[in-house]
Amino acid sequence: xxxxxxxxxxxxxxxxxxxxxxxxxxxxxxxxxxxxxxxxxxxxxxxxxxxxxxxxxxxxxxxxxxxxxxxxxxxxxxxxxxxxxxxxxxxxxxxxxxxxxxxxxxxxxxxxxxxxxxxxxxxxxxxxxxxxxxxxxxxxxxxxxxxxxxxxxxxxxxxxxxxxxxxxxxxxxxxxxxxxxxxxxxxxxxxxxxxxxxxxxxxxxxxxxxxxxxxxxxxxxxxxxxxxxxxxxxxxxxxxxxxxxxxxxxxxxxxxxxxxxxxx
Amino acid sequence: xxxxxxxxxxxxxxxxxxxxxxxxxxxxxxxxxxxxxxxxxxxxxxxxxxxxxxxxxxxxxxxxxxxxxxxxxxxxxxxxxxxxxxxxxxxxxxxxxxxxxxxxxxxxxxxxxxxxxxxxxxxxxxxxxxxxxxxxxxxxxxxxxxxxxxxxxxxxxxxxxxxxxxxxxxxxxxxxxxxxxxxxxxxxxxxxxxxxxxxxxxxxxxxxxxxxxxxxxxxxxxxxxxxxxxxxxxxxxxxxxxxxxxxxxxxxxxxxxxxxxxxxxxxxxxxxxxxxxxxxxxxxxxxxxxxxxxxxxxxxxxxxxxxxxxxxxxxxxxxxxxxxxxxxxx
Numbered sequence: 001x002x003x004x005x006x007x008x009x010x011x012x013x014x015x016x017x018x019x020x021x022x023x024x025x026x027x028x029x030x031x032x033x034x035x036x037x038x039x040x041x042x043x044x045x046x047x048x049x050x051x052x053x054x055x056x057x058x059x060x061x062x063x064x065x066x067x068x069x070x071x072x073x074x075x076x077x078x079x080x081x082x083x084x085x086x087x088x089x090x091x092x093x094x095x096x097x098x099x100x101x102x103x104x105x106x107x108x109x110x111x112x113x114x115x116x117x118x119x120x121x122x123x124x125x126x127x128x129x130x131x132x133x134x135x136x137x138x139x140x141x142x143x144x145x146x147x148x149x150x151x152x153x154x155x156x157x158x159x160x161x162x163x164x165x166x167x168x169x170x171x172x173x174x175x176x177x178x179x180x181x182x183x184x185x186x187x188x189x190x191x192x193x194x195x196x197x198x199x200x201x202x203x204x205x206x207x208x209x210x211x212x213x214x215x216x217x218x219x220x221x222x223x224x225x226x227x228x229x230x231x232x233x234x235x236x237x238x239x240x241x242x243x244x245x246x247x248x249x250x251x252x253x254x255x256x257x258x259x260x261x262x263x264x
Numbered sequence: 265x266x267x268x269x270x271x272x273x274x275x276x277x278x279x280x281x282x283x284x285x286x287x288x289x290x291x292x293x294x295x296x297x298x299x300x301x302x303x304x305x306x307x308x309x310x311x312x313x314x315x316x317x318x319x320x321x322x323x324x325x326x327x328x329x330x331x332x333x334x335x336x337x338x339x340x341x342x343x344x345x346x347x348x349x350x351x352x353x354x355x356x357x358x359x360x361x362x363x364x365x366x367x368x369x370x371x372x373x374x375x376x377x378x379x380x381x382x383x384x385x386x387x388x389x390x391x392x393x394x395x396x397x398x399x400x401x402x403x404x405x406x407x408x409x410x411x412x413x414x415x416x417x418x419x420x421x422x423x424x425x426x427x428x429x430x431x432x433x434x435x436x437x438x439x440x441x442x443x444x445x446x447x448x449x450x451x452x453x454x455x456x457x458x459x460x461x462x463x464x465x466x467x468x469x470x471x472x473x474x475x476x477x478x479x480x481x482x483x484x485x486x487x488x489x490x491x492x493x494x495x496x497x498x499x500x501x502x503x504x505x506x507x508x509x510x511x512x513x514x515x516x517x518x519x520x521x522x523x524x525x526x527x528x529x530x531x532x533x534x535x536x537x538x539x540x541x542x543x544x545x546x547x548x549x550x551x552x553x554x555x556x557x558x559x560x561x562x563x564x565x566x567x568x569x570x571x572x573x574x575x576x577x578x579x580x581x582x583x584x585x586x587x588x589x590x591x592x593x594x
Contacts, residue, residue, distance in 0.1 A: 006372030014360055088356025095320040095352060096374030096418065097345030103373065262322040 036133025082181030303468030355411030
């Protein structure tokens with residue numbers, strides 16, 4: 001427990017934590033306010049206005065967070081794991097007799113908890129900004145109190161959190177294998193975009209891959225209702241795929257660290 | 265105090281370690297008694313840091329075994345490290361955390377650490393006034409001191425320090441030396457790797473010299489130095505040839521060498537007790553020394569054992585910025 005709490009303290013103080021949240025919340029706010037301010041004057045503005053029309057906006061905002069937040073989670077996970085190697089702090093812990101796999105898994109548990117907090121904060125900001133956007137666009141905000149949508153939110157938030165944690169775990173594992181913060185972040189982003197690119201050729205396989213599966217845990221359509229090349233998994237199957245990727249990523253990270261020769 | 269007479273804090277038996285085709289350790293046997301300061305000497309690339317990594321479980325030997333505090337240490341014995349403090353290579357910390365926060369984070373790993381230990385150690389290493397500053401603003405010497413504090417967090421019985429004087433200013437080196445001597449006085453064992461011979465000579469009770477992955481000498485400092493006593497004499501350059509002709513008559517052939525004919529330095533292999541006798545002989549021949557030092561020369565022993573040799577001009581090869589020249593040498 002003390003290791004988990006210490007891990008949380010380290011991450012809360014880490015500049016990347018606030019920068020990641022700020023980036024996500026800032027871009028989300030910018031888009032929602034921009035949609036509210038400009039959608040009515042654009043040719044296809046009606047579709048864009050769905051983003052600030054409640055109660056449907058709840059899921060769309062969440063999907064947006066899942067999309068951009070997933071990439072940020074990937075980078076964040078990679079940065080945390082990679083820096084343990086780059087800075088030599090993993091070496092310190094191992095030399096003090098700490099369990100290697102225990103250290104890795106508890107460090108990731110701290111990452112997962114902070115992602116959950118970040119998701120809630122970003123979602124709260126997103127709703128506020130959605131209301132601002134709706135007001136700017138002159139869209140009714142009555143739907144914000146829709147009880148059915150509000151009742152479904154905890155499940156959707158939980159699924160989103162789980163999906164973002166899986167993406168962070170993927171980055172975490174890649175950076176662990178690379179033993180480097182920069183290499184891990186770079187490789188993680190490369191894989192993220194590589195997966196999107198691969199969907200052009202292998203749509204039936206790509207839907208099971210980490211990022212597409214993560215996007216499908218909340219809704220199996222693209223944000224904004226647009227069609228995509230990849231036919232997404234249904235949320236239930238996506239959850240199974242996400243769980244498999246999460247477990248596999250953590251097993252790889254822990255097993256690699258357990259067996260690695262730590263030098264430098 | 266020989267290894268056989270005391271229980272061992274640290275022992276290795278036939279340690280082999282290879283990185284690809286490069287052999288880092290080729291059968292290292294160490295015996296470090298409890299309660300001593302042990303200087304682990306070797307030139308760069310001799311295998312010192314590999315040994316440190318093996319002793320802290322960061323890497324594992326290809327063959328051979330390790331005993332820490334009298335018990336075997338293998339892959340599954342990580343808890344043996346709870347009684348050991350280590351500073352391996354350069355000190356490693358989270359740059360965005362303060363010194364105090366870094367120690368607290370580290371205290372959450374391994375053996376449990378009393379809450380007041382962090383501030384106690386910050387005070388010990390002289391960092392209390394900078395405890396709240398980010399480590400990224402620390403100098404190398406301050407990081408090194410924080411690294412020593414980190415090594416002491418679990419009140420270890422055995423302390424493993426890899427080049428602990430790196431980056432320390434002279435006052436810091438003296439303070440570190442005093443701290444380590446105090447720890448040894450409290451019954452703790454201090455294992456210090458270094459290539460700075462003067463530092464080891466002032467600090468260590470025992471010395472192990474490693475070269476090309478093997479231990480080439482191990483013993484008390486006195487025992488090792490007994491084979492390397494040197495008297496250095498500086499005279500007028502034009503009198504060097506005459507002195508070289510005179511001295512072998514009293515010391516025997518092969519005992520006198522010219523270190524630098526241009527500056528008039530002679531090196532005589534003789535016990536320090538014979539320095540006055542040598543000086544008198546030269547004076548009786550009308551040769552007066554402007555400088556004379558008598559010392560046991562760890563450097564000579566080191567160079568002889570590790571395959572290094574003094575250069576023809578009397579200068580010694582160096583291993584780093586700090587050099588290896590002993591006190592009083594030219």
